[in-house]
Amino acid sequence: MGRLSRKVALITGAGMGMGEAEAILFAKEGAKVIVTDINEEAGQDTINKIEKAGQKAEFMKLNVTDESNWTTVMRAVIEKYGKLDVLVNNAGILLFKTLEETTEDEWEGIFKVNTKGVFLGCKHAVEGMKKAGGGSIINISSIYGIIGAPSAAAYEASKGAVRELTKAAAADFAKYNIRVNSVHPGLIDTPMTSDIIKDPAQTKQVLSTTIMDRPGTPEEVALPVLMLASDESSYMTGSELVIDGGYTAR
Numbered sequence: 027m028g029r030l031s032r033k034v035a036l037i038t039g040a041g042m043g044m045g046e047a048e049a050i051l052f053a054k055e056g057a058k059v060i061v062t063d064i065n066e067e068a069g070q071d072t073i074n075k076i077e078k079a080g081q082k083a084e085f086m087k088l089n090v091t092d093e094s095n096w097t098t099v100m101r102a103v104i105e106k107y108g109k110l111d112v113l114v115n116n117a118g119i120l121l122f123k124t125l126e127e128t129t130e131d132e133w134e135g136i137f138k139v140n141t142k143g144v145f146l147g148c149k150h151a152v153e154g155m156k157k158a159g160g161g162s163i164i165n166i167s168s169i170y171g172i173i174g175a176p177s178a179a180a181y182e183a184s185k186g187a188v189r190e191l192t193k194a195a196a197a198d199f200a201k202y203n204i205r206v207n208s209v210h211p212g213l214i215d216t217p218m219t220s221d222i223i224k225d226p227a228q229t230k231q232v233l234s235t236t237i238m239d240r241p242g243t244p245e246e247v248a249l250p251v252l253m254l255a256s257d258e259s260s261y262m263t264g265s266e267l268v269i270d271g272g273y274t275a276r
């Protein structure tokens with residue numbers, strides 16, 4: 027018996043990085059996983075890895091910024107599986123620019139994916155989760171949704187909004203037995219951060235305040251996300267799970 031057996035789980039941005047690690051782990055733990063991404067090739071690659079590990083999963087193309095995509099995908103999930111138990115709102119994009127350098131278009135582009143995408147996900151998960159008798163939504167924010175740092179103003183504001191949106195959704199959805207929690211990773215080694223991690227000076231700067239003095243792996247985020255997805259976290263809602271090697275601890 028896996029920790030997610032009989033659960034139907036949809037993960038956004040699951041074509042690479044942390045979303046991919048979560049999809050692989052959830053499938054191993056018995057969930058029926060719907061891998062979604064805007065990038066079909068990357069999504070298919072995740073499916074291949076899941077199948078290579080002896081499990082099955084399904085890919086559906088989903089651009090998190092497009093409400094009609096959410097409607098189509100959720101309709102397909104309900105038609106096929108009858109319900110949705112778990113949603114990980116993981117898709118996100120990064121912009122390294124100071125506030126002064128950030129253009130209006132860039133600000134709106136970041137908010138569209140990182141914040142509106144999460145709002146749409148929460149909104150459209152409800153119908154399938156009501157059919158399941160409840161559910162768990164996990165919103166991937168960041169340590170930069172809690173603390174400030176130079177040169178990522180739009181990203182930080184978008185992730186701060188996800189932190190608060192999570193609490194609002196937890197309050198609105200409790201009546202449906204849907205729990206909503208946010209996750210706040212520190213520096214994690216994924217395609218998003220490969221340029222930072224390749225540059226020793228930048229890595230040193232971030233890690234200078236990380237107690238564990240190393241980046242995390244996608245799997246080290248996927249395991250706590252699994253706990254939030256499972257019934258093991260049945261009394262957690264509206265909470266913030268920090269997974270940062272101690273970055274925000276000092």
Ligand SMILES: NC(=O)c1ccc[n+]([C@@H]2O[C@H](COP(=O)([O-])OP(=O)(O)OC[C@H]3O[C@@H](n4cnc5c(N)ncnc54)[C@H](O)[C@@H]3O)[C@@H](O)[C@H]2O)c1
Nearest residue numbers: 039041042043044064089090117118168213214216217218
């Ligand atoms: N890597 C880190 O250090 C770090 C730290 C804190 C938080 N995060 C957050 O964790 C999440 C995952 O990050 P990652 O490092 O794995 O990123 P990544 O860039 O490695 O992967 C992100 C995935 O999201 C997909 N995506 C982008 N825009 C999309 C859209 N509009 N619709 C659907 N899919 C879309 C991409 O195609 C990609 O497959 C993001 O929300 C990110 O902001 C990352």
